[in-house]
Amino acid sequence: xxxxVESGGGLVQPGGSLRLSCAASGFTFSSxxxxxxxxxxxxxxxxxxxxxSDGSNTDYADxxxxxxxxxxxxxxxxxxxxxxxxxxxxxxxxxCAKADGFAYDYWGQGTQVTVSS
Numbered sequence: 001x002x003x004x005v006e007s008g009g010g011l012v013q014p015g016g017s018l019r020l021s022c023a024a025s026g027f028t029f030s031s032x033x034x035x036x037x038x039x040x041x042x043x044x045x046x047x048x049x050x051x052x053s054d055g056s057n058t059d060y061a062d063x064x065x066x067x068x069x070x071x072x073x074x075x076x077x078x079x080x081x082x083x084x085x086x087x088x089x090x091x092x093x094x095x096c097a098k099a100d101g102f103a104y105d106y107w108g109q110g111t112q113v114t115v116s117s
Contacts, residue, residue, distance in 0.1 A: 002026040002106045004096050009111030016086050016115070022079040022096030022108055030054070030074035033099040036081045038092035039110075048094070049081065064090075086115045 008020040020036070035050040049060045049070040058070050069082040079096050091114050097104040 002098065004098060004106055004108035006094065006096055006108045006111040009094060009113045011114045011116065012086055013117050014087060014115055017082070017084045018086065018113060020081040020083065020094055020096075020111060020113075022081075024077045024079065024096075024098070027098070027106075029072075029077040034072060034079045035097045035099060035104065036070060036079075036094060037097050037104075037107075038090075038094045038113075040089070040092040043092075046092070050099075051079070083113070086113075088115050091115050 003025045005023045006020060008018060010018060012018050031053055033050060033053055036048040037045050038048050039045050047061055048064055049058065049068060051058045051070045051072055055072050060068060067085045071080045093110040093112050095110045096108045098106040
């Protein structure tokens, strides 16, 4: 069955960096558009970034553009999110999501990112 397992979250000071990983299994990872989505405390889901199946194109929310970088290693079935210059407003649970057409059909369990001094 499809599994998405995020890791790499934690507590970091403002201005710091983290790299999130999402290990995928149970489907042909290299064939699917993937995304990162986050949910801050008390708020709704916020799309963060997406990447084409072959990694040829990426897109970012304005709130993270220039600070976050999405990438993937199709040989390792793994999605990444490099987060630099972190701010307190980046505090959230970060989810990776598999796209199926115009919707997300599978989500990971999430990894907590807390930016605080």
